[in-house]
Amino acid sequence: MKIVFMGTPDFARSALEKIIEAGHEVVLAVTQPDKPKGRSGELQISDVKACALEHGIPVFQPVRIRLPENVEELKKYDADIYVVAAFGQILSQEILDIPKFGCVNIHASILPEYRGAAPIQQAIIDGKKTTGVTIMQMAAGMDTGDILLQREIPITDDETGGGLFDKLSVLGGELIVEALPKIEAGELTPVPQDEERATKCGKLSKDMGRIDFEQDAEDIRNLVRGLNPWPSAFTYLGNKMLKIWQARTLSEIDFQRLAKDYSELSGKSAETAANSQPGAIALLTRDSFVVNCGSDYLQILEVQLEGKKRMDVKSFLLGNKLEVGTILK
Structure with a gap:
């Protein structure tokens, strides 16, 4: 099929590469305008633009895709279908109606769960055990269109x-390549989404990463996992930001066992401050420190102090003095 591909980040690039490998004719790649990066302000092209240029595919970078002149530009390419993946702009109904087979979206969740901008990270933050990819027939609403194909992974x-x-980037590419010939042959039956099961998730922001130690330890661990590598979970040690890159949840029994094992290995009694206020360091070992939470404990294994490199806690403790009872805020 003749395809107009719309996408911007590396998640979309994976799908575009798979579509090209499958032999489809991509007549145009639509992506966000180049953006300045870093202190130099040098313009950086999107992953999708880089891929398109490598394969000799024309690139279109409208600031607002919905403007009449941009809609007319799209019509020039006479595509059979538009494939959209993390494009970053809302398509008007006029655009959705242009191609013969409409517009399909590669969405990184099992819809109707996690409509919106950050379904991958939110699934981890919420402690989900499964997620997946949905190929969806696009409608005017935010991720509200009928489901064409889904695949779940743990x-x-x-x-x-x-x-x-x-x-999910890899899975999205595989699934859209599977879906395209079935769409052309009319072999996929669109299934309306169950609105009663619909959930939404917003964009990621740096503020989301601020750790509240009043929460359960497992909820905090999920935040750490979900926001790794960006925007990252963090707290403050004194007046310096401390990013938490890896952590483990400890129950009361786990905590007491860790303290006992440390005492036996080190030959000295482990100083502990169990059940003190949330955010207080409850135990120090040679390669970790344990923080009191609203429920259970969080064993910190990998950190990054403001202005320093990311490192395991054993290395961190060699250059930074911590004490049981120190409060992380």
Whole structure:
């Protein structure tokens, strides 16, 4: 089929590459305008633009895709279908109606759960055990269109937002390649979404990463996993930001066992401050520190102090003095 592909980040690039490999004719790649990066302000092209240029595909970068002149530009390419993946702009009904087979979206959740901008990270933050990809016939609402094809995968206990992003990028590419010939042959039956089961998720922001130690330890661990690598979960040690990159949940029994094991290995009694206020360091070992939470404990394994490199806690403790009872805020 002749395809107009709309997308911007690396999640979309994976799908575009799979579509090209499958032999479809991509007549145009539509992506966000180049954006300045870093202090130099040098313009950076999107992952989709980079991929399109590598394959000799024309690129269109409208600031607002819905403007009449941009709609007319799209019509010039006479595509059979538009494939959209993390494009970053809302398509008007006029655009949705242009191609013969309409517009389909590659969405990184099992719709109707997690409509919106950050379904991958939110699934981990919420402690979900599974997620997946949906190929959806686009409608005017936000991720409200009929479901054409879905595939589910497990979320492992140590999964991070970055790791799951990579897995779903690959799955999205595989699923759209499977869906396209079936769409052309009329072999997929659109299934309306169950509005009663619909949930939404917003964009990621740096503020989301601020840890509230009044929460359950497992909820905090899920936040750490979901926001790794961006925007990252963080707290403050004194007046410096401390990013938490890896952590483990400990029950009361786990906590007492860790303290006992540390005492036996080190030959000295472990100083503890169990059941003190949330955010207080309750135990120090050679390679971790444990923080009181609203429920259970959080064992911190990998950190990054403001202005420093990311490192395991064993290395961190060699250069930074912590004490049991120190409060993280």
